[in-house]
Amino acid sequence: MVRHLVTIDDLTEVEIQAIFRLADQFLTELAHPDRPHRIRGRKQLADQFILATLFYEASTRTRFSFESAMYRLGGQILSSADPKTTSAAKGETLADTVRVLQNYADVIVIRHPCEGAVRVAADFAEVPIINAGDGGHEHPTQTLCDLYTLQREKGTLRDLNVLLCGDLRYGRTVHSLVYGLARFGARIIPMPAEGFELPDHVTRRLLRDYDCRPLSNEEVQRVRHEKFPVDAVYVTPERPHQRSLFSDLPDDPAAPLKARLPPNALAKIDACYITRLQRERLGENAPASTYPVIDTAFLKDRRYKSSSVMHPLPRVEELGYDLDNDERAVYFKQAAYGVPVRMALIAALLEIRPEILGQPAPARRHHLYQQKTLVCDNPRCVTGLTSEQRYLTPQFLLIPEEHRVLARCVYCEHDLAPRFLARASDRIYSHNTGWRGPLPNDLLLFADLHSAEAHGCVPPTPVAAKTT
Numbered sequence: 001m002v003r004h005l006v007t008i009d010d011l012t013e014v015e016i017q018a019i020f021r022l023a024d025q026f027l028t029e030l031a032h033p034d035r036p037h038r039i040r041g042r043k044q045l046a047d048q049f050i051l052a053t054l055f056y057e058a059s060t061r062t063r064f065s066f067e068s069a070m071y072r073l074g075g076q077i078l079s080s081a082d083p084k085t086t087s088a089a090k091g092e093t094l095a096d097t098v099r100v101l102q103n104y105a106d107v108i109v110i111r112h113p114c115e116g117a118v119r120v121a122a123d124f125a126e127v128p129i130i131n132a133g134d135g136g137h138e139h140p141t142q143t144l145c146d147l148y149t150l151q152r153e154k155g156t157l158r159d160l161n162v163l164l165c166g167d168l169r170y171g172r173t174v175h176s177l178v179y180g181l182a183r184f185g186a187r188i189i190p191m192p193a194e195g196f197e198l199p200d201h202v203t204r205r206l207l208r209d210y211d212c213r214p215l216s217n218e219e220v221q222r223v224r225h226e227k228f229p230v231d232a233v234y235v236t237p238e239r240p241h242q243r244s245l246f247s248d249l250p251d252d253p254a255a256p257l258k259a260r261l262p263p264n265a266l267a268k269i270d271a272c273y274i275t276r277l278q279r280e281r282l283g284e285n286a287p288a289s290t291y292p293v294i295d296t297a298f299l300k301d302r303r304y305k306s307s308s309v310m311h312p313l314p315r316v317e318e319l320g321y322d323l324d325n326d327e328r329a330v331y332f333k334q335a336a337y338g339v340p341v342r343m344a345l346i347a348a349l350l351e352i353r354p355e356i357l358g359q360p361a362p363a364r365r366h367h368l369y370q371q372k373t374l375v376c377d378n379p380r381c382v383t384g385l386t387s388e389q390r391y392l393t394p395q396f397l398l399i400p401e402e403h404r405v406l407a408r409c410v411y412c413e414h415d416l417a418p419r420f421l422a423r424a425s426d427r428i429y430s431h432n433t434g435w436r437g438p439l440p441n442d443l444l445l446f447a448d449l450h451s452a453e454a455h456g457c458v459p460p461t462p463v464a465a466k467t468t
């Protein structure tokens, strides 16, 4: 069965580590003699294969490093960096574009401004699809580079304190990264620009799906200081976390959440990961009035003495040039690792090295909702594109919470909180105050009253009284 990389959860921790070992091997065999983080030379591993890069958004590192990686594996590339030159400009849908392109290439790398667009492509493709960034959703291959850099710099990913600075709301690299950090047992310390905090659906997943727990206010106060205005720290449990998010392993309620913060656990920050303000995704939102800047002055505090300074790049004003010669700065190495890491990923997905990927991630454990009563309310979701609406049916995973049932869009993974629900069998609606017991198969969800009534649902008692 063909494997795709749409979100970082498409790979298990074991597979990620296998990809890193192969990247290490490529680096050892092909390293530049004076620059050991840089690949020089070529292997003939993928000489039977073609990789296509289909980029509907600007890119420097991601596209070039994918193409370089394919060349260094001995393969060939087809490249489209300008959406105006593909049939998308004529109104062709994503589904049709990938169904055609898969006849010409063996693996397709896609970047798209809409969240969930790469999921759509993967649903229609018979060759591996790789997400090179879909709007503000995820950027899983950047996360592979980030985790690989961290592991090489620190020797481990477990128990690391990682400070995340800047635009955590729209920065897709941050979203994939927090899930990766949580799964490998690192501590996540968000330091967002005001108004650019991690989105609710991301924090909800950290807590719910990745067993993270936030520090109490008291604990946050203990670590807070003038230059360290963190608003939460997410601690990942210490128990082995080898399951992928969508594993069907039962949640073990008896398993103790062992997350206990040892004294001084936050005295040292292992890495500062800074991102630029994602201006292109701001829409109506005003830019942050103050934006964190990481520079030599910021890093004076002793807790940053051995912090690796990371950035997915490009930088704008949030990362000082005064750091470029500081040995803590690893952002150019991080960009260089894009080649061996992507070489290893391509080799895995094309099954040139079949031992790397295990069984595909098991089916999702949440109820799938496909009734046409709900539409995703995320304005940047691919399901909002008129071209894609010709064939796409909105789909949601139902997430039961104590006081409501949430619907998570399968494409962009935003959560929707429908206000009303009903059973198809009686069409009597009520407020969405949750559902006790297993969710019924005939459950209907509605964003509002108008929608419930438009779908033929009626209120509970008054109508019942009238008809009797």
Ligand code: NCD
Pocket (backbone or CB within 6 Å): 061, 062, 133, 139, 142, 172, 173, 275, 276, 312, 313, 314
């Ligand atoms: C990032 C991206 O495109 O999301 N760049 C990259 O791929 N290395 C970060 C950014 O654009 O800010």
